[in-house]
Amino acid sequence: MKVEVKNLKKKFKKIEAVKDISFQINKNQTLGLLGPNGCGKTTSIGMMLGLIEPSGGSILIDNKNINKSEKNYLLEKINFASPYVELPKKLTVRQNLEIYGRLYGLKNLSERIDEIGEELNLITFLDKKTGELSSGQKNRVSLAKSLINKPKLLFLDEPTASLDPDIGDFVRNYIESYKSKNDLTILLASHNMSEVERLCDKVIMMKEGKIVDRGTCKELIDKHGRNNLEDTFLKIARSKNEMA
Amino acid sequence: MKWHKIYGLSLRHFYLIKSSFPRLIDLIYWPTIQIFLWGFISKFFTESSTYYSNTVGIILTAAILYDFLFRTSISYNMMFLEEIWSRNFTNLFIAPLKISEIITALTLTAIIRTLIGLVPAALIAIPLFGVSVFKLGIPLIFLLLSLYVFGVTLGLLVTAGLIRFGPSFENVAWASLFFLAPLGCIYYPIEILPDWLQTISKILPLVHIFEEMRNILINDIINYYSIFKGVIISLFYFSFGVVIFYISYSGARKRGTLINMGE
Numbered sequence: 001m002k003v004e005v006k007n008l009k010k011k012f013k014k015i016e017a018v019k020d021i022s023f024q025i026n027k028n029q030t031l032g033l034l035g036p037n038g039c040g041k042t043t044s045i046g047m048m049l050g051l052i053e054p055s056g057g058s059i060l061i062d063n064k065n066i067n068k069s070e071k072n073y074l075l076e077k078i079n080f081a082s083p084y085v086e087l088p089k090k091l092t093v094r095q096n097l098e099i100y101g102r103l104y105g106l107k108n109l110s111e112r113i114d115e116i117g118e119e120l121n122l123i124t125f126l127d128k129k130t131g132e133l134s135s136g137q138k139n140r141v142s143l144a145k146s147l148i149n150k151p152k153l154l155f156l157d158e159p160t161a162s163l164d165p166d167i168g169d170f171v172r173n174y175i176e177s178y179k180s181k182n183d184l185t186i187l188l189a190s191h192n193m194s195e196v197e198r199l200c201d202k203v204i205m206m207k208e209g210k211i212v213d214r215g216t217c218k219e220l221i222d223k224h225g226r227n228n229l230e231d232t233f234l235k236i237a238r239s240k241n242e243m244a
Numbered sequence: 245m246k247w248h249k250i251y252g253l254s255l256r257h258f259y260l261i262k263s264s265f266p267r268l269i270d271l272i273y274w275p276t277i278q279i280f281l282w283g284f285i286s287k288f289f290t291e292s293s294t295y296y297s298n299t300v301g302i303i304l305t306a307a308i309l310y311d312f313l314f315r316t317s318i319s320y321n322m323m324f325l326e327e328i329w330s331r332n333f334t335n336l337f338i339a340p341l342k343i344s345e346i347i348t349a350l351t352l353t354a355i356i357r358t359l360i361g362l363v364p365a366a367l368i369a370i371p372l373f374g375v376s377v378f379k380l381g382i383p384l385i386f387l388l389l390s391l392y393v394f395g396v397t398l399g400l401l402v403t404a405g406l407i408r409f410g411p412s413f414e415n416v417a418w419a420s421l422f423f424l425a426p427l428g429c430i431y432y433p434i435e436i437l438p439d440w441l442q443t444i445s446k447i448l449p450l451v452h453i454f455e456e457m458r459n460i461l462i463n464d465i466i467n468y469y470s471i472f473k474g475v476i477i478s479l480f481y482f483s484f485g486v487v488i489f490y491i492s493y494s495g496a497r498k499r500g501t502l503i504n505m506g507e
């Protein structure tokens with residue numbers, strides 16, 4: 001799916017959370033959305049998911065407006081994972097996946113659950129209550145829920161936050177492998193710069209509600225004369241003068 | 245509306261009840277305690293005063309009907325609050341669901357939860373106090389329908405408040421029914437209220453429902469006009485509740501409260 005964000009704005013009372021941002025994610029591209037806490041990343045993702053109504057501008061996904069009547073048609077092809085959004089803890093992993101499978105109108109649901117359970121190593125705890133899982137297991141379940149409908153556009157908000165390096169690496173490998181086999185456009189918001197360097201084709205840097213820089217990781221690193229994306233991020237985040 | 249989505253949403257709550265024995269007991273416990281309490285109170289009144297003779301059936305039937313309303317509303321609120329408490333709210337609202345599908349699922353599931361709690365309590369009242377709510381006959385169906393629709397409406401208004409104001413509105417969820425109870429003339433006739441309160445209470449369906457219940461049990465007369473008046477008023481409030489819910493949802497999208505709704 002192709003995403004076109006044009007002159008997107010969001011104002012909460014007197015606070016301008018997102019200030020006239022425009023960008024595009026081409027089909028099957030992975031775009032990194034970077035920026036310090038409170039820079040407008042979550043608000044932007046919220047608007048792209050149709051959860052927040054923009055104050056201005058438009059979001060077109062495959063030329064359809066997510067904030068208009070085509071919302072549900074688009075949401076069937078979209079999904080989202082974040083460690084800050086959980087699944088009901090008292091239900092088993094299988095029950096949670098079944099419920100979301102039904103909400104997304106899946107056919108052959110049990111096969112799909114087995115398939116994704118196998119791929120993400122969930123089989124041993126599919127019938128365990130979600131609240132009893134470790135954070136690494138919960139994270140994989142959340143990823144499984146986000147892929148249950150085989151989305152064409154996936155929003156990942158810090159998908160490996162609070163994971164140990166081993167599981168974090170497993171998740172990154174899985175995302176890479178899944179994307180290589182499926183049509184999938186990803187918007188990744190992350191504070192893990194090595195993850196962004198590894199997964200993203202392009203990145204945009206946000207600061208105080210604006211896009212202050214954009215390009216491939218290499219382009220940004222070279223442009224700012226740093227050795228890696230982490231140092232580049234720090235330079236941009238700490239700079240007083242915004243770059244256009 | 246797509247029924248497989250409504251079923252999926254309802255399934256989440258069935259699984260929740262099924263997975264937790266204490267939760268199931270909790271559903272049955274409170275209505276049963278209510279029946280015991282009102283049963284013994286009214287039995288005491290009946291035996292101790294000629295004025296209260298033959299009231300055990302009326303008070304207990306009123307208690308069962310009021311509890312039906314109460315449980316319907318609380319069930320509706322609880323199911324919505326479960327989504328907030330479990331931090332599942334965002335997942336739900338990014339799923340391809342229409343608001344009408346969410347409302348329908350909650351409405352249909354609320355009746356199941358309510359019946360799980362109330363049917364055992366109503367059955368216990370028969371051998372224990374010799375009171376059967378089923379004595380109301382065919383009108384019982386319409387009285388329950390009216391209470392169910394109004395209970396769901398109160399649930400809708402509270403959930404609209406939860407969407408609008410966030411989890412802090414939870415306290416209002418618990419208080420909402422107690423606020424209306426005095427005006428509903430559940431245990432006493434409308435004449436007890438001062439004139440100005442009578443005028444207000446008549447715009448609620450509860451007065452028509454409970455007055456008619458007393459009319460059937462005391463006078464053995466069925467006035468379908470009053471019964472259907474209660475149903476119509478309930479349906480009017482329900483439509484109002486749906487509109488308020490849509491307005492709150494739209495407001496929540498503007499304020500961005502749907503994305504981080506949690507405990």
